[in-house]
Amino acid sequence: MKIKSICCIGAGYVGGPTMAVIAKNNPHLKITIVDINQARIDAWNDVDVSKLPIYEPGLADIVKETRGKNLFFSTDIDAAIDEAEMIFISVNTPTKTYGKGKGMAADLKYIELCARNIANVAKTDKIVVEKSTLPVRTAEAIKSILHNTGNNINFHILSNPEFLAEGTAIEDLLNPDRVLIGGECEEAIEALANIYSSWVADDRILRTNLWSSELSKLTANAFLAQRISSINSISELCELTGANVNEVAKAIGMDSRIGSKFLKASVGFGGSCFQKDILNLVYIARSYGLTEVADYWEQVIIMNDHQKRRFSDRLIKTLYNTVSGKKIALLGWAFKKDTNDTRESAAIYVADHLLNEQANISVFDPKVPHTKVQTDLNYLNTRSEAENESGAISVDSAYEAANDAHAIAIMTEWDEFKTYDWKTIYSKMKKPAFIFDGRNILDKSEMENIGFDYYSIGQ
Ligand code: NAD
Ligand code: UDX
Numbered sequence: 001m002k003i004k005s006i007c008c009i010g011a012g013y014v015g016g017p018t019m020a021v022i023a024k025n026n027p028h029l030k031i032t033i034v035d036i037n038q039a040r041i042d043a044w045n046d047v048d049v050s051k052l053p054i055y056e057p058g059l060a061d062i063v064k065e066t067r068g069k070n071l072f073f074s075t076d077i078d079a080a081i082d083e084a085e086m087i088f089i090s091v092n093t094p095t096k097t098y099g100k101g102k103g104m105a106a107d108l109k110y111i112e113l114c115a116r117n118i119a120n121v122a123k124t125d126k127i128v129v130e131k132s133t134l135p136v137r138t139a140e141a142i143k144s145i146l147h148n149t150g151n152n153i154n155f156h157i158l159s160n161p162e163f164l165a166e167g168t169a170i171e172d173l174l175n176p177d178r179v180l181i182g183g184e185c186e187e188a189i190e191a192l193a194n195i196y197s198s199w200v201a202d203d204r205i206l207r208t209n210l211w212s213s214e215l216s217k218l219t220a221n222a223f224l225a226q227r228i229s230s231i232n233s234i235s236e237l238c239e240l241t242g243a244n245v246n247e248v249a250k251a252i253g254m255d256s257r258i259g260s261k262f263l264k265a266s267v268g269f270g271g272s273c274f275q276k277d278i279l280n281l282v283y284i285a286r287s288y289g290l291t292e293v294a295d296y297w298e299q300v301i302i303m304n305d306h307q308k309r310r311f312s313d314r315l316i317k318t319l320y321n322t323v324s325g326k327k328i329a330l331l332g333w334a335f336k337k338d339t340n341d342t343r344e345s346a347a348i349y350v351a352d353h354l355l356n357e358q359a360n361i362s363v364f365d366p367k368v369p370h371t372k373v374q375t376d377l378n379y380l381n382t383r384s385e386a387e388n389e390s391g392a393i394s395v396d397s398a399y400e401a402a403n404d405a406h407a408i409a410i411m412t413e414w415d416e417f418k419t420y421d422w423k424t425i426y427s428k429m430k431k432p433a434f435i436f437d438g439r440n441i442l443d444k445s446e447m448e449n450i451g452f453d454y455y456s457i458g459q
Helices: 015-025 038-044 059-066 077-083 109-121 138-147 169-174 186-196 210-241 245-253 274-287 291-318 346-356 370-380 385-391 398-402 415-419 422-428 444-450
Strands: 005-009 030-034 071-074 086-089 126-130 155-159 179-183 205-208 327-331 360-364 392-394 407-410 434-437 453-456
Touching: 005 015, 005 077, 015 030, 015 059, 015 071, 015 086, 015 169, 030 077, 038 071, 059 169, 071 077, 077 109, 086 109, 086 186, 109 126, 109 138, 126 138, 126 186, 138 155, 138 210, 155 186, 155 210, 179 186, 179 210, 186 205, 205 210, 210 245, 210 274, 210 291, 274 291, 291 346, 291 407, 291 434, 291 453, 327 346, 327 398, 346 360, 346 370, 346 385, 360 398, 370 385, 370 392, 385 392, 398 422, 422 444, 444 453
Parallel strands: 005 030, 005 086, 030 071, 086 126, 126 155, 179 205, 327 360, 327 407, 360 392, 407 434, 434 453
Antiparallel strands: 155 179
């Protein structure tokens, strides 16, 4: 099966970078990324690549190199489906907010819409690739929709979950630990493997059955998040015993059986994937009647919620049990550094908690637009939009955020935060001046020498 033309439905954090890297490494392939969101497609087509809808280091250069040559962005979904031999589905699969499985199960309505769209439009055989993260056995539903079109067209379904992390998406895509392809038809599997093999060594391209591939993605995210909740649980014990969580993490991480990655204690993990995918795993386990399995993984989320709550509780307690009317500067709003993505960011929940206590929040993030802070708070539905607007403002620099603040809370580990003139920041703040370092990025003794009351995680 020779692939000449690819369509990717969904121009988001996964679809955009993944297809850009495929396009860069396969100049002979024509790749069209389509989306229902006109504004997003317009931003992808903006001549000024600093206006791309997604900030990822290295992405703009690859888009500049490939766009208009073999990479295209469009809202004409039907035309792109019609032309392509291979169609990636890379649409969002958020947690359901209604009906059965509300707050737990993945909402597959966008996936189903894509499958129906493909079924309606296709006039020739297609390979349909699940790029979105999906519950195990979703391919069965997609197959059923596609095979009931009555058009006598052959559809092959593949599962090819994406393992990139935001902030390092391009690096991860260029040098993946592995590429996973699950499927039933060897020819279809090899057609996709062939595309990756233009830059990925064959021993890193794993072929499995469909269900192993679908389930491996949920499992990988659950294992990664579980490590963060594990170290965060220990961080609380460290704070009470005089142990230092950084030292504990280093000591256990040097055991090659444990490994050193993903052991950074923090204010809690965020991002669009971990919580959603674990909730989905828990829901699937429960739906098979596996109570112990479900409870085991649910604890990862319970621990993470506890860590976020504990952070703001500690801040309030330290500020003499009240933050009412006090200005608190939040440095960072993104869920991690080097991204403008704020989905499920710990900052949103900490801000919400502090607003409940009538604090005045001043937010600075190097990449997140001011309006996003309001949208994120409004989405929680905790209070009116007007109340959010008067309680939380966004500013253009950390120095402005810190001006007259009682405390600074570091929510994201942006590198630039380490390079600030902390003496100047100290001079601008109310005294005593507190820092709550939710990422353990600053040096405790340096901050204390300046005069700060410095609190970090697990120390
Ligand atoms: P996203 O919200 O950034 O992008 C999804 C895009 O799909 C949106 O632009 C939306 O408008 C579009 N869309 C939705 N329905 C559509 C339809 N019927 N037709 C055309 N376009 C449609 O989401 P994302 O972060 O790119 O995630 C996509 C999938 O990849 C999810 O399943 C997610 O779990 C998974 N994933 C995400 C990451 C990550 O780091 N963000 C990593 C690995 C896997
Ligand atoms: C994650 C997975 O890493 C990736 O493989 C998958 O494809 C999508 O989900 P992402 O959410 O983009 O990627 O970023 P990640 O680096 O995993 O960080 C997730 C959250 O965990 C962030 O809030 C981060 O700050 C936090 N984190 C990460 C910690 O608190 N401690 C750590 O040691 C690592």
